[in-house]
Structures are given as structure tokens and as C-alpha cells.
Amino acid sequence: MSAELYLNDFRPGQEFLSPTHTLSLEEAVSFAKQYDPQYYHIDVEAAKKGPYGRLIASGWQTAAITMKLKAATELANVAGGLLGLGLESVKWPRPVYPGDTLRVVLTVLDVRRSNSKPTHGVVKYSMDTYNQHDEKVMEAVTAVWVPC
């Protein structure tokens, strides 16, 4: 277990790397049946005639996996827990296919003390998810509330 992180442990440009997660077909179909039941997420045969020519994972599953991988980075040691403050933007520039191996790179963009609550601050960071070909499959900008 690493030491807890406080606001002065963060600097713009700092990176946090995650372990990887390989998405199985079963996992993709099971998630999509529960949450995103479109034919190109749940039916291998029908997906061949769909927008990507094969089955792709739900973008929300990519987001959930990204969350999971983020929680396995050093950033998760922020004191008090990883309390998110919403997302400024989320894009899925490429689809994720079953069998893909995903990893996440967090990069600190901005660190500032809160005006309203000076015992805390906000660390803004980008959260980029890559596949095994180092192609970006999701990008987001978010922030976390950090004690000083």
C-alpha cells in the first residue's frame, strides 16, 4: 500500500499508468445485454452487417473498465478516496472489440486550491484509454477533490 496523496503531491504533467484489462466476448455481451442492448453489442452474426462490421463493446463498458483501471493506479491513493467531480468531456474515437487489451494513462492538467474550501483543492486530469495497438479508444477530462 502506497502513502496517501495530498494536494502538494500533484504537479501538471505528472502521469499515472494503470495495469491492463483484456475484454472477453462474454464480458462484452453480458454487459451490453444488461445495459446497452443494441444488436452490434450483443449479436456476433448481426453485428457483421452493423456499423463496424463486427461486434463492438458498449462505450459505457469501456468507461466502466477505465474506471476500474483508474482505481488501480497510484492516483487511487488520494487521501479520503477518489471522489470524482464529473467529466468535462468523453469521446470514443475508436471502437473496442472483444479480445482488446485496454490500459489507461492519467495525466495531471491542473492543480489548484479551492477558494470556497481552502483545506482542499482540485486536481484536473485527462484520462486516456488505449488498446493493445496504442490506439486511443476513449478520452475524457475529469477532476478529483483532494485534501491539502
Add this chain to the structure above:
Amino acid sequence: MSAELYLNDFRPGQEFLSPTHTLSLEEAVSFAKQYDPQYYHIDVEAAKKGPYGRLIASGWQTAAITMKLKAATELANVAGGLLGLGLESVKWPRPVYPGDTLRVVLTVLDVRRSNSKPTHGVVKYSMDTYNQHDEKVMEAVTAVWVPC
């Protein structure tokens, strides 16, 4: 099954309402164990000492449920399928607790023909998720690609 929707079926201000989904404790804990394993998402007892005083659902599960409810609105009848174009912003103004009943309201913000591909257009809309007390638990702005 309703008729397929094309670009000229959309107008700013138009609303699409979803059915509801009640989140069980089992569902909340199971999702969080897989994707967002923080103590206040997976451990009822420990969560009592956490930031919300009780167990709350992962914001990503709220997002996934929102996706599922969206797919059950009339908007899902868009011709060619509900191809998302990313999200401009996502916020979780209040936590979701096990037992909460969620519903989604989609409101069309903007409808425009694509310049680069004039056979299609983009419908931008807000996606707001409410609990059983009509409190907003998630808000997002997104867009969908729609054939003319």
C-alpha cells in the same frame, strides 16, 4: 415497434421519456465489485463512515443504467441505430442509493445537417437522470448521428 426516425423528425425542445429502473443493493455492489471497487460502493458497513454516510452506487453504473433507459425511449428508433458521438459533459449532482428508482429525460437541444456528409445530421440533446424524488442524479449533453 415505432417507425424509424430521421433528421426531420427532430425539433429543439422535443422530449423523450424513459421507463424506470429500480437499483437493488445486489446490483449496485455487484457492478462496483467488478468496475469501481471503492469501499463506499461495495461495503454497507464501511460506507457508513464514508463521504455519504451510506453505500452509494458507482456513478458509472448510473451512466450505464441511463444508457439502458435511453435505449428504451422512442429516440432509440433513430434510423440506423443509436450511434453516439461522445459526451460534452457529465455530472453527478447527487448520489444514487440502492433502492432508488431512476428515469431519464432526453431533451433535443439542436438539430443540424452535416456539412461534410449532407445525407446525415447531428441531433444534440441533454440526458438527465432523476430519482424517485425528482432530484437530478446525472446530467449529460450528447449527440447522435441521424440519417436525413
